[in-house]
Amino acid sequence: MKILITSDWYAPTINGVVTSVLNLRQGLMARGHEVRVLTLSQTPYSWCEDGVTYIGAVSAGMIYPGARLRTAPGRELLAELAAWRPDIIHSQCEFSTFLLARKLSAATGAPIVHTYHTVYEDYTHYFSPSRRWGQAAVAAFSRWVISQTACVIAPTAKVRELLERYQVERPVHVIPTGIDLMRFSAPADAAAQAELRRSLEIPSENFVMVYVGRLAEEKNIDELVRHMAALQRDRITLLLVGDGPYRAALERQVQTLGLERQVIFAGMVPPDRILQYYRLGDVFVSASNSETQGLTYIEALAAGVPALCRRDPCLSGVIVDGVNGWQFQDGAGFRTGVARLLADPNLREEMACRAAELARREFSAETFARRMEAVYAQVLERGHSGAVA
Structure with a gap:
């Protein structure tokens, strides 16, 4: 044709x-x-x-x-x-x-x-x-x-x-x-990942929650920042990858909440480096309800990163509770998901494997x-x- x-x-x-x-x-x-x-x-x-x-x-x-x-x-x-x-x-x-x-x-x-x-x-x-x-x-x-x-x-x-x-x-x-699964299934380069982590000033011991996407009002990123503050934990980093018209408002919110050392704005990232940023995350997070599908969710899963995202019909069959992540409805649900991953590193590894497997099967x-x-x-x-x- x-x-x-x-x-x-x-x-x-x-x-x-x-x-x-x-x-x-x-x-x-x-x-x-x-x-x-x-x-x-x-x-x-x-x-x-x-x-x-x-x-x-x-x-x-x-x-x-x-x-x-x-x-x-x-x-x-x-x-x-x-x-x-x-x-x-x-x-x-x-x-x-x-x-x-x-x-x-x-x-x-x-x-x-x-x-x-x-x-x-x-x-x-x-x-x-x-x-x-x-x-x-x-x-x-x-x-x-x-x-x-x-x-x-x-x-x-x-x-x-x-x-x-x-x-x-x-x-x-x-x-x-x-999605192009080859881009997100390449073997990890441990040295390059460690260097990227150092360049972003993320402490080696920190648990990292990564968001990838536009920084826009409809993406509801301010909710993620509020959840981050409610966790009241020092050794957690929220890494925001991307840029957009809402960045200045988010930076003001972070400053008001005193989270400057825990919330990192990475800015725009070239497509050929985005896999490295996904893999810095112990979990992919999003509070958006404005997605038709949310390709970044699928990219994160394909990269072997479990997801913790606000419940939304577009995620039916994509994020399966307890299998490759969780869908949360409120702050308590968000905190519960983070606590489970922090308490059980083996669970995180199991979810990572299942995340990549589902992406390969359904979203090539x-x-x-x-x-x-x-x-x-x-x-x-x-x-x-x-x-x-």
Whole structure:
């Protein structure tokens, strides 16, 4: 098949959408498909390189941190993609590149499959003074987007239930995003890990709770900091890996609580080093309820790190209580999980093994590509484009 993936986000940006697109492209190409990507440029200029078409764009950070909006028409490049005649267009975002996906679908007859990556209800504080109005707007907008497609991919049952509540009128397929397991199963380099720990000034005897992701309000990291304070233990470190618009507020909270020596802000980390940071953790922690799937959870498990995360429908079948971690509902549950791991190092090692095993079985890029390929074949057999001219 010829498959065109469209996304407002692409490398070098680091987020869940980009991870999904990169792994899907890699997996599909390994299965013999011809895959191209249409995305937004980090500059106002458009070009094509290595099967990726970049359309000129400008920052829209006032609307949402890191967002970009298309400014260049890119007519010649879009004409080249239309002449290539993709069999399937797989859109990953609902804004600039989705409009381009619609145009290319109308020009070629290729059906659009859409992945719904973001629970926009949890982001209404970026664009609406009223949460209720924001939720209604998100539901209406989501229905409109999905009405232009042949079907929609939900990374988890949580997203499927959300779309059903929105009353979307297209088939919904639940397909978890896969990850490149080779990146997270490499043997650990003890010397390099020890040096990284020293560079971050983490005492060798400390128990480390690691969070990886954007430092944004909707990620609820301030709750992790409060739980950290409630532990009242000196030999525990909370390592926050990533950056974002909420960092300054979190730094003020840490200072107010007197946790400067126990909470470490590592900042952004290159993708080729992220495994080292996961493996500094004795446990991966998160208090977010805004995830559609939470790829960092799966990456942590694949790296052999048990997880302690706020209970959420997206974690069904991912974090199994007492097997590869725990899902907590409140501060008491968080403290209980930490206490169990501190009291029994053997339990932590057993959970680490089971964490890696589940990730290998359920969340490989190969499994991801195979499941998506089956949906494409079904859509083409049905012959429904869902495109609107």
